[in-house]
Amino acid sequence: MYDFVTQYGPLWGTLAAVGQILAFVIVLLLSLAFLLLMDRKVWAAVQMRKGPNTVGAFGLLQSFADFIKFVLKEIIVPAGADRPLFLLAPLLTFIFAFIAWAVIPVAPGWVISDINVGILYVFAISSLGVYGIIIGGWASNSKYPFLGSLRSAAQMVSYEVSIGFVLVTVLLMVGSMNLTAVVDAQAGGFWNWHLLSAGMLPWPAFLITIPMFVIFFISALAETNRPPFDLPEAESELVAGYQVEYSSTPYLLFMIGEYLNIVLMCALMTVLFFGGWHPPFDIAPFTWIPPVVWFAIKVVFFFFMFAMVKALVPRYRYDQLMRLGWKIFLPTSLAAVAVMGGFVVYSNAG
């Protein structure tokens, strides 16, 4: 990013950087439109329905029709709501969902900002995501949204802890917080991916990394309020949680932010555990496919897993959710950090 400024001067450098960001955002939004459709199609297929199939061929344009419908509706602000905060909340969710993508490397050199504390940055931004929900729930001045936002605050803070520890194990393996370095450490074939190996460490590392990946996957479900952890929205008891009072564009912003966070979690799993843009085999037919396509394939695969979980698993009860987070994931991931730390020290010394 800053290279642009040194390369082209302040004016053109800034313009080039802004252009790069805009292009990335547009690509993200367009892929999100089709991922949303995929989510609904997978859900429908599991329930033996057809899903959206009217707008465009196979319903391909459904998301765009929805978009136009959302934008053309009237924005309703409830009486007694805190108007500025009520409108700020969806914007916060939307913005935080986008800025986390700034450090995700999608292909060699294809990253908006290649900072040294990439992992921490993603973690920091994803921990901010809770504000959109909590402010939205409070500013609505209504009981259901308030209950939903309180639930979600407790839930997201709980699961952030174990996500943090999983991130720490990965950065212990790599020895760097730079996400490009994390991906580069996994080059050369699927046996080098962090899921199965810990880089230069001896083989039993997968005894730690596979449970860590499972913990990360489940915590990602909880962190993004996806089923089976969609308690903040819980249609059957809270109507729709913090979103009850939202309509039209503010609701759309909430929804885009939520789904973009899900895709971000898929991208993080790809980068941290599944080799980022690296193909599973480093030989001819696999290396013909460009790196960015490999990255996209892996992200879409994880999104498919998210969609399947949504379709298959019933919702957790709140006390079970808290028990899982604090009594199972937290001790396990904490122990994994200690073991992995010892492992790194041992293998560096020997």
Next chain:
Amino acid sequence: MLQAAAFYILAASAVISAFMVVAARNPVRAVLFLILTFFSAAGLFVLLGAEFLAMILVIVYVGAVAVLFLFVVMMLDIDFATLKAGSAGYLPLGGLIALAIAAQLALVGFAWVGADGAAVHLQAPMPEDTHNIAALGALIYDRYVLFFQLAGLILLVAMIGAIVLTLRHRDGVKRQNMHRQVNRSRGEAVEVIDVKRGEGIG
């Protein structure tokens, strides 16, 4: 030029939002301004090149502490008008304390003399191959490891204290024992009774 502009924007937002924390009428908004203050401080850390500290500030204070703070303030539903009713009486004392703190700050600012040669080290550039995370880690876990551990212990004691203070054992609370629940067999859970027509279960 760009950095100076960023500094003035962040510093101004830090000062203004810090003032608004005190001035805001609504307690929830006050907490939100507090969060903005933390955020601006994190931005200032980034400008100083201390990106690790900035991220930790955002993760710990903005992402966790302030959320719980906001949580509590929202649930308590404090009415600031009644809280502030008698505050004018405290004005002389408060003003005195503020004056003392301002005087101390001024003393530190103007009368502070650095050690010989410290100024040279302050200007020394970072070695190219060390990140500030590694440098910070070397300091905390090597030279100041005792202080670091002590700080951790103090936090642990505070945490245990808070739990002990609020822990209450109540009788008759039904709890779910996952292990027993998963391990029970069909034999102990279900009983099939052959009910005769017209008699029911007596």
